Amino acid sequence: MRIVSYRDNGQDRIGVMTGADSFVAVAEVAPHLPHSLRALLGSSDGLVRLRDAVAGKAGTHSLKTAHLLPVIPDPHAIWALALNFKTHIEETGLVTSKEYPHVFVRTPLSMVGHNQPLLCPPPSVAKQFDYEGELAVIIGKGGRHIPVEKAFDHIAGFSCFNEGSVREYQSQNRNFGLGKNFERSGSVGPWLVTVDEFGDPENRRVITRLNGIERQNAPLNDMLFTVGQVIHFLSTGYTLQPGDMIAMGTPGALPPYPGENLAPIGRHKILGAVNMKPGDIVEVEITGLGVLANPVAADQDVAYRSQ
Amino acid sequence: MRIVSYRDNGQDRIGVMTGADSFVAVAEVAPHLPHSLRALLGSSDGLVRLRDAVAGKAGTHSLKTAHLLPVIPDPHAIWALALNFKTHIEETGLVTSKEYPHVFVRTPLSMVGHNQPLLCPPPSVAKQFDYEGELAVIIGKGGRHIPVEKAFDHIAGFSCFNEGSVREYQSQNRNFGLGKNFERSGSVGPWLVTVDEFGDPENRRVITRLNGIERQNAPLNDMLFTVGQVIHFLSTGYTLQPGDMIAMGTPGALPPYPGENLAPIGRHKILGAVNMKPGDIVEVEITGLGVLANPVAADQDVAYRSQ
Numbered sequence: 001m002r003i004v005s006y007r008d009n010g011q012d013r014i015g016v017m018t019g020a021d022s023f024v025a026v027a028e029v030a031p032h033l034p035h036s037l038r039a040l041l042g043s044s045d046g047l048v049r050l051r052d053a054v055a056g057k058a059g060t061h062s063l064k065t066a067h068l069l070p071v072i073p074d075p076h077a078i079w080a081l082a083l084n085f086k087t088h089i090e091e092t093g094l095v096t097s098k099e100y101p102h103v104f105v106r107t108p109l110s111m112v113g114h115n116q117p118l119l120c121p122p123p124s125v126a127k128q129f130d131y132e133g134e135l136a137v138i139i140g141k142g143g144r145h146i147p148v149e150k151a152f153d154h155i156a157g158f159s160c161f162n163e164g165s166v167r168e169y170q171s172q173n174r175n176f177g178l179g180k181n182f183e184r185s186g187s188v189g190p191w192l193v194t195v196d197e198f199g200d201p202e203n204r205r206v207i208t209r210l211n212g213i214e215r216q217n218a219p220l221n222d223m224l225f226t227v228g229q230v231i232h233f234l235s236t237g238y239t240l241q242p243g244d245m246i247a248m249g250t251p252g253a254l255p256p257y258p259g260e261n262l263a264p265i266g267r268h269k270i271l272g273a274v275n276m277k278p279g280d281i282v283e284v285e286i287t288g289l290g291v292l293a294n295p296v297a298a299d300q301d302v303a304y305r306s307q
Numbered sequence: 308m309r310i311v312s313y314r315d316n317g318q319d320r321i322g323v324m325t326g327a328d329s330f331v332a333v334a335e336v337a338p339h340l341p342h343s344l345r346a347l348l349g350s351s352d353g354l355v356r357l358r359d360a361v362a363g364k365a366g367t368h369s370l371k372t373a374h375l376l377p378v379i380p381d382p383h384a385i386w387a388l389a390l391n392f393k394t395h396i397e398e399t400g401l402v403t404s405k406e407y408p409h410v411f412v413r414t415p416l417s418m419v420g421h422n423q424p425l426l427c428p429p430p431s432v433a434k435q436f437d438y439e440g441e442l443a444v445i446i447g448k449g450g451r452h453i454p455v456e457k458a459f460d461h462i463a464g465f466s467c468f469n470e471g472s473v474r475e476y477q478s479q480n481r482n483f484g485l486g487k488n489f490e491r492s493g494s495v496g497p498w499l500v501t502v503d504e505f506g507d508p509e510n511r512r513v514i515t516r517l518n519g520i521e522r523q524n525a526p527l528n529d530m531l532f533t534v535g536q537v538i539h540f541l542s543t544g545y546t547l548q549p550g551d552m553i554a555m556g557t558p559g560a561l562p563p564y565p566g567e568n569l570a571p572i573g574r575h576k577i578l579g580a581v582n583m584k585p586g587d588i589v590e591v592e593i594t595g596l597g598v599l600a601n602p603v604a605a606d607q608d609v610a611y612r613s614q
Contacts, residue, residue, distance in 0.1 A: 076414060076415060076416060077414045077416070077488075082480070082481070082482060096480060096481075097479050097480050099479070100476075100479035100480060101480075102479075102480035102481065102482060102484065103480075103482065103484035103485060104411070104412070104482040104483075104484055105411070105412035105413075105414060105484075105488070106412075107383060107384045107412060107545070108383060109383060109384070109545050109546070109548065110545065125543060141613060141614055142613075142614035143611070143612060143613045143614055144490075144607075144611070144612045145609050145610060145611050145612065146611060146613075147611055150611065150613075153613070154613070166544070169407075169544065172404050172406070172407035172409075173389070173403060173404050173407060173408075173409035173410075174389070174403075174409065174481055174482070175389060175409060175410065175411040175481070175482050175483055176411075176482055177409065177410040177411055177412075178410060178540070178541065178543075178544040178545075181384075181412070181544060181545060182544045182545060183451075183544065183545035183546060233485070234485060236432060236485075236609075237473070237476065237485040237488060237489045237490065238414070238416050238417065238485075238488060238489060238490035239416070239490060239612070239614065241416065242614075300451075302452050302543075303452055304450070304451070304452050304453060304454055304457065305450060305451045305452065305546075306448060306449075306450045306453075306457075306460070306461070307448055307449035307450055307546065307549075
C-alpha cells in the first residue's frame with residue numbers, strides 16, 4: 001500500500017494510491033477513519049482498516065492536481081542522522097561516533113511534500129542551499145527499548161527524504177540548529193510505502209538528481225548504523241510515537257562527469273556536490289519506492305512580515 | 308494574566324490564575340474559546356478575548372489537584388540555547404559563536420508541566436541527569452525577519468524552564484540529539500505570565516534549587532544573546548509560530564557552600580553542579596514570575612515495551 005497525505009479545503013487528508021498517478025480519497029470512501037496519517041497509524045489496526053476500506057475502490061484523484069503534504073505533516077518528532085554513510089564521512093573528513101548514531105531534530109515547518117517548492121534563501125541570507133537524498137523511516141507502532149530484531153515490527157513504512165540544508169547556518173555552532181530548519185527547506189514523499197510491500201531497505205539504493213543529472217547514487221547497505229540500530233538507540237531515550245520520522249543520512253557525492261567543470265563546494269570542499277538554485281528541479285529516488293520531486297523557488301525578500 | 312495548561316478527562320485545557328493556587332477553568336466559563344493555549348495564541352485577539360472572558364470570575368480549580376501540562380503542550384518548535392550565559396561558558400571552558408546564537412531543538416515528549424515528575428534514567432542507561440534553570444519565551448504573534456526592536460510585539464509571555472539534560476548522551480556526538488530529548492526529562496511552567504505583566508526579563512533573575520539548596524542564581528542580563536536578538540535570528544530562517552517556545556540558556560553553577568563536600572561533576576568538571584536523583588525536588592524560579600517545581604522519579608527499567 002502506498003499512502004499519501006494531502007490538503008483539501010484546508011484539511012489534512014489521506015489518500016491511497018491505485019496507479020502511478022491516481023489515488024483514492026479516504027475521507028470520501030471511509031469518512032469514519034482518522035483523517036490524518038499520524039492519527040491513523042496511532043489507532044488500533046489503522047493500516048488494516050485502511051486497506052479494507054479502500055479495497056476495490058477506484059482512484060478518482062490525481063497527484064498532479066493534489067496539494068501533497070509531507071507524508072506525516074504533524075509528527076511528534078523528525079529525527080535526522082548526520083554522517084551515517086561511509087562515503088559521506090570520507091568526503092567531509094569529519095569524525096563521528098562509531099558507537100552512537102549521530103542524530104538531530106527537524107521541525108515540521110522545515111518540510112514540504114512531493115511537487116511543492118523548496119524555498120531557496122535569498123543570497124544575502126545564505127548561498128549554500130544543498131540537497132541530501134535519504135531514506136525516511138516512518139514509525140507505526142510506538143515502543144520503548146525496542147530490540148534491534150524487533151525494530152521492523154514498529155515501522156509503518158518508508159519514504160524518500162530530501163534533508164535540505166543551509167550550510168552557512170549549519171556550521172555556525174556545534175549544533176546544526178537553524179541550518180537544518182529553514183522554512184520549507186526539505187521534503188518527504190511522495191508517499192509512504194508500507195513495510196510489507198517494500199521489504200528491507202538494505203537491498204535498495206538512494207539516488208539524487210538535480211535538473212536530471214545524478215549527483216548521489218548509493219546502496220542503502222553502506223550505512224554506519226542500520227534502521228534497526230537507530231530505532232533501538234532512539235527508543236532508549238523515549239517512547240517512539242506513531243508517525244515519528246527518521247531520515248537515515250545521506251551518501252557521498254558522485255564524482256563530476258567527464259568534461260564537467262565543477263568546483264569543490266562548501267567548507268569541506270566536496271567535489272561533485274552542487275548548491276540548489278531557484279528554477280532547479282531536485283529529485284530523490286529510492287529504488288522500488290518512487291521518486292520525490294520538488295522545484296526550487298526563491299524565498300521572499302528579507303523584509304519584516306508579521307502574522 | 309497568568310495562564311496554565313492542564314489536562315482534564317484526556318483533553319488539553321486552559322486555566323487563568325486568580326490567586327496563588329486557584330484558577331478559572333476557561334472551558335467552563337468560555338467554552339467558545341479555543342481549548343489549547345497554542346490555538347488560543349494563534350487566534351485573532353486570543354489573549355484579549357481570554358482576559359474579557361475570565362474577568363470577575365472566581366477561581367474554582369486548584370493547581371495542587373490539577374494535572375498541569377507544559378505551558379504549550381503541542382508547540383510547533385521548542386528551541387533551546389546552548390552556552391548563552393557568560394558564567395556557563397566560563398565554567399565549561401567551551402567556545403561558542405559570538406555572532407550567532409547556538410540553538411538546538413527539543414521534542415514535546417521530552418517536557419512535562421509543573422508538579423509532574425521528571426524521569427531519571429536507570430543507572431545502566433545514564434548517571435548524569437542534570438537540571439538547567441532557564442527563562443522560557445513563548446511566541447504569541449508569528450512573524451518572519453522580525454527586527455530586534457519589534458521582538459516584544461511577538462512574545463505572548465514568559466515561563467520558567469528546566470532544560471533537563473542527560474549528559475552522557477549529549478556528548479556522544481557533535482549534535483546534542485537524544486541527550487536533550489529523553490522522555491519527560493525537562494519541564495516548563497508553572498504558567499505563562501503575559502508580557503504586559505512581566506515586562507523586560509533583563510531585570511529579573513533565574514534561580515535553581517535542588518532539594519531546597521540554591522545551585523544557580525544569576526541575573527538575566529548576563530546573556531550573550533538577548534531575547535530580542537534570538538527572536539530576530541530564528542525568524543531569519545522561518546516564520547515563528549504562535550506557541551513556539553525558546554529556552555534562553557542556563558547560567559553557571561553557584562560555588563559549593565562552606566563545608567559542603569561536592570566533587571566536580573561531568574566531563575567539564577563543574578564545581579557546584581549536582582546530578583538529579585530519584586526522590587529529589589528541583590525548582591526553577593524566575594523572580595517576579597513564579598516557581599516551577601518537579602519531583603524526580605526513577606524511569607522504568609530497561610525492558611521492551613510495545614504500545
